[in-house]
Amino acid sequence: xxxxxxxxxxxxxxxxxxxxxxxxxxxxxxxxxxxxxxxxxxxxxxxxxxxxxxxxxxxxxxxxxxxxxxxxxxxxxxxxxxxxxxxxxxxxxxxxxxxxxxxxxxxxxxxxxxxxxxxxxxxxxxxxxxxxxxxxxxxxxxxxxxxxxxxxxxxxxxxxxxxxxxxxxxxxxxxxxxxxxxxxxxxxxxxxxxxxxxxxxxxxxxxxxxxxxxxxxxxxxxxxxxxxxxxxxxxxxxxxxxxxxxxxxxxxxxxxxxxxxxxxxxxxxxxxxxxxxxxxxxxxxxxxxxxxxxxxxxxxxxxxxxxxxxxxxxxxxxxxxxxxxxxxxxxxxxxxxxxxxxxxxxxxxxxxxxxxxxxxxxxxxxxxx
Numbered sequence: 001x002x003x004x005x006x007x008x009x010x011x012x013x014x015x016x017x018x019x020x021x022x023x024x025x026x027x028x029x030x031x032x033x034x035x036x037x038x039x040x041x042x043x044x045x046x047x048x049x050x051x052x053x054x055x056x057x058x059x060x061x062x063x064x065x066x067x068x069x070x071x072x073x074x075x076x077x078x079x080x081x082x083x084x085x086x087x088x089x090x091x092x093x094x095x096x097x098x099x100x101x102x103x104x105x106x107x108x109x110x111x112x113x114x115x116x117x118x119x120x121x122x123x124x125x126x127x128x129x130x131x132x133x134x135x136x137x138x139x140x141x142x143x144x145x146x147x148x149x150x151x152x153x154x155x156x157x158x159x160x161x162x163x164x165x166x167x168x169x170x171x172x173x174x175x176x177x178x179x180x181x182x183x184x185x186x187x188x189x190x191x192x193x194x195x196x197x198x199x200x201x202x203x204x205x206x207x208x209x210x211x212x213x214x215x216x217x218x219x220x221x222x223x224x225x226x227x228x229x230x231x232x233x234x235x236x237x238x239x240x241x242x243x244x245x246x247x248x249x250x251x252x253x254x255x256x257x258x259x260x261x262x263x264x265x266x267x268x269x270x271x272x273x274x275x276x277x278x279x280x281x282x283x284x285x286x287x288x289x290x291x292x293x294x295x296x297x298x299x300x301x302x303x304x305x306x307x308x309x310x311x312x313x314x315x316x317x318x319x320x321x322x323x324x325x326x327x328x329x330x331x332x333x334x335x336x337x338x339x340x341x342x343x344x345x346x347x348x349x350x351x352x353x354x355x356x357x358x359x360x361x362x363x364x365x366x367x368x369x
Contacts, residue, residue: 002089005059020046020053032068052118056229066112121224126217135206140330144170144177145196156237161190176359198234252339254312264328281318318365327358
């Protein structure tokens with residue numbers, strides 16, 4: 001095998017596929033990136049058996065072939081080469097030479113036959129969405145995925161296709177994030193649970209173009225994302241996702257409309273008085289025309305008022321400040337509507353059209369003086 005391509009093409013392609021190289025594994029072949037130049041294009045492939053990524057690298061093939069290279073060494077070498085064309089070649093003994101200008105590295109590769117290719121997915125049952133939209137809805141929901149593996153369902157996100165709508169749902173036991181977007185066409189209904197790790201890696205690879213599209217295909221056990229020159233295949237989480245409709249009550253006793261940026265900055269200031277790992281709540285008091293936010297910790301205390309529009313009853317309620325910050329940061333509206341029932345019931349931050357809903361459970365508190 002022998003091919004030539006620019007260092008910049010190599011680096012960008014390796015950055016994409018290395019996201020599917022496991023940090024720990026008992027199968028050493030999975031720590032490799034497969035370099036496949038057997039079919040007239042140069043492909044890099046990585047696969048940790050849950051998530052697999054394949055991308056095509058622009059370059060010129062001199063001699064076809066394939067070889068597996070240790071991912072960490074390969075990436076580190078390429079990153080530190082001069083900014084010029086790179087030649088990569090292997091011989092029949094799996095010896096690999098990487099050369100650029102006056103730099104030359106010799107490595108021992110592994111037979112490409114040992115590598116597990118990505119599962120073959122039939123591109124039948126799919127949807128199309130812009131890269132910008134998909135990246136946005138992932139980033140606007142992924143923070144609500146559970147960080148522990150105690151419940152497998154909470155480590156993934158629900159992808160629900162219903163006619164011309166795509167809905168993403170994530171929850172971690174303390175909050176729920178829901179985003180809904182219109183698709184460019186009408187599709188058959190589908191419900192799958194995609195692992196959070198897969199979505200996190202995809203959101204880092206996707207561009208912010210509204211013109212470039214992503215094709216997403218579903219099978220019973222896998223999901224395939226196809227965009228630019230890259231394919232990402234992931235196992236799905238099997239099982240029935242939580243029934244969240246019963247949690248999404250539209251009843252409320254208090255509604256406040258507040259400037260999103262002002263509210264976010266106020267909570268952000270309050271967290272200056274909370275040490276990492278400390279679970280001090282912010283206490284919110286809603287009265288006519290104003291909302292008062294207080295926090296009291298071992299470091300000190302803070303008290304701030306914000307003007308609001310209020311409907312309904314006065315209310316005092318406590319929240320984990322991080323949960324409010326996470327939701328407010330990803331909402332793009334200038335003002336937000338917040339719906340409250342009582343100090344022990346969830347609050348809802350939602351827009352009139354249902355494009356987003358963020359549910360946050362309150363926390364118990366003792367009155368802050």
